Amino acid sequence: MQDVAIVGVGQSVFSRKCGVSIRELCFEAYTEAMEGLDITNNGIDASIICSAPEYDKQRSPAGSISEYLKLTPKPSFYVETVCSSSSTGLRVGWSLIKAGLHKVVAVIGFQKMSDLTSRDAAERMSRGGDIIWESPFGISMPAGYAMYARAHMAKYGTTEEQLAKVRVKNSHYGAANPKATYRKELSLEEILGSEVIASPLKKFDCCANADGASCIIIASRDIAKRITNIPIWIIGLGAATDTMTMSGRESLTGLRCAQEAAKQAYKMAGVGPKDIDVAEVHDCFTIAELMAYEDLGFAKPGEGVGLIEDKETYVGGKIPVNVDGGLLSKGHPIGATGGSQIRTIVKQLRGEAGETQVKGAEIGLVHNIGGVGQYGNVTILRR
Amino acid sequence: MSFENFGIVSFTAETKASDFVSYLEKGQVMATRCRKCGTNYFPPRMDCSKCLSSDVEWFEIKGEGKLVTYTVVNYGPTGFENDAPYTLAIVDFDKVRVFGRLSKGIKEGDIKPGMKLKVLPVRLPGDRIGYEFQRV
Numbered sequence: 001m002q003d004v005a006i007v008g009v010g011q012s013v014f015s016r017k018c019g020v021s022i023r024e025l026c027f028e029a030y031t032e033a034m035e036g037l038d039i040t041n042n043g044i045d046a047s048i049i050c051s052a053p054e055y056d057k058q059r060s061p062a063g064s065i066s067e068y069l070k071l072t073p074k075p076s077f078y079v080e081t082v083c084s085s086s087s088t089g090l091r092v093g094w095s096l097i098k099a100g101l102h103k104v105v106a107v108i109g110f111q112k113m114s115d116l117t118s119r120d121a122a123e124r125m126s127r128g129g130d131i132i133w134e135s136p137f138g139i140s141m142p143a144g145y146a147m148y149a150r151a152h153m154a155k156y157g158t159t160e161e162q163l164a165k166v167r168v169k170n171s172h173y174g175a176a177n178p179k180a181t182y183r184k185e186l187s188l189e190e191i192l193g194s195e196v197i198a199s200p201l202k203k204f205d206c207c208a209n210a211d212g213a214s215c216i217i218i219a220s221r222d223i224a225k226r227i228t229n230i231p232i233w234i235i236g237l238g239a240a241t242d243t244m245t246m247s248g249r250e251s252l253t254g255l256r257c258a259q260e261a262a263k264q265a266y267k268m269a270g271v272g273p274k275d276i277d278v279a280e281v282h283d284c285f286t287i288a289e290l291m292a293y294e295d296l297g298f299a300k301p302g303e304g305v306g307l308i309e310d311k312e313t314y315v316g317g318k319i320p321v322n323v324d325g326g327l328l329s330k331g332h333p334i335g336a337t338g339g340s341q342i343r344t345i346v347k348q349l350r351g352e353a354g355e356t357q358v359k360g361a362e363i364g365l366v367h368n369i370g371g372v373g374q375y376g377n378v379t380i381l382r383r
Numbered sequence: 384m385s386f387e388n389f390g391i392v393s394f395t396a397e398t399k400a401s402d403f404v405s406y407l408e409k410g411q412v413m414a415t416r417c418r419k420c421g422t423n424y425f426p427p428r429m430d431c432s433k434c435l436s437s438d439v440e441w442f443e444i445k446g447e448g449k450l451v452t453y454t455v456v457n458y459g460p461t462g463f464e465n466d467a468p469y470t471l472a473i474v475d476f477d478k479v480r481v482f483g484r485l486s487k488g489i490k491e492g493d494i495k496p497g498m499k500l501k502v503l504p505v506r507l508p509g510d511r512i513g514y515e516f517q518r519v
Contacts, residue, residue: 122460136389138466138471147472147473150453198456198458200454
């Protein structure tokens, strides 16, 4: 069985309203991923299309996207785990190559959320919870994570100010990311003074809906070495789930799916949290980044706040996290997000991250979560 | 009433557990228990995932529970826009953990994780029915 490498990464600009169609968004991501590769469309053996359903009029989007990118007549199909769809797509693509069925696979994630009003998008996400027993009470994504935040505060004494410091950091790096929706630095006061969406989470504790696409091209070892100068190797994959219902969760101070996925990925890669040079975590809300520090083992449970207080997750710190601005700055086009996170880590490991480059980064980690902790994917990459 | 009358907005017309609504009308909030292996379930379900039996019985969620966590929602999804602010909560009872809403009668400043609560059926506008957590 051959090792699998990431050979190409791309994403569109993420924005509140892109003004183009889904297939055109995907074209933008795909062309960046193909840049510099010694391969043409004909060399892509299969495409995996990833997004959350019910945002588009187009049913079965894999068909229209594979036509627009001229990936026909090769196989193309759809993969979905809401917000973690494209890292699930990477897992499926990896196994297709490992199994020897294909040699080169394109994993394309997208979401165009601006076709819906903000409330209608909230309704779609609400139905990403348990529709029989919990959606009828008016649950939403912010509400789900807010309940984790409140439980974390009650158990560990975490404060709203500490949560806000996560956004201060991510807005700082988002300002330097030309592909991010929000490119403005925010002060602690601005964040703490923003309106409450679902207590204790305020507007600036939350990421925004966005339009965007991402593309990751992966290949078997022999092909990877031939078509690119700097293959980035997939050395660890972990995936897990937790209950759809909030009442079914054993813990409300950390995401069990992330803890379990991290354990699998570290084991497969043969590395531990201390070996990670740079990480992308799923900061759909500030509390989500804080819990990720703990779930990934960068800090002990309840001690994640120390990392943000001491600026250890900035470039130059012990473990730089979300130095592309995170979902909080980039915006969160659901199906595109995992691919965008992977792109950032690949660029870091190639040494192409510009002013936010973590010097000498060799091992990177991507933590991508679907729903309010229903699906967790952890991916470890090495230069 | 049918199961479509459950909650502020319902997304499900049919379930094997639709008797839940009939019990609410009678003043009871119910969970289920597998007669074969004894596993308790909330949300109620008529199929046991532990022993794969469908021989289950209803039991009432009585007594005091403890508030695990909560959030005051100021921005509701479509269908809930005129309903906010409302408070979602998770409460631990003796045998089951229950997700629902806190009574609007409890002031935000008085809400604390660990506080004692009971669960009772509540009539909702538009001939609908649900349940909420109230002070003991």
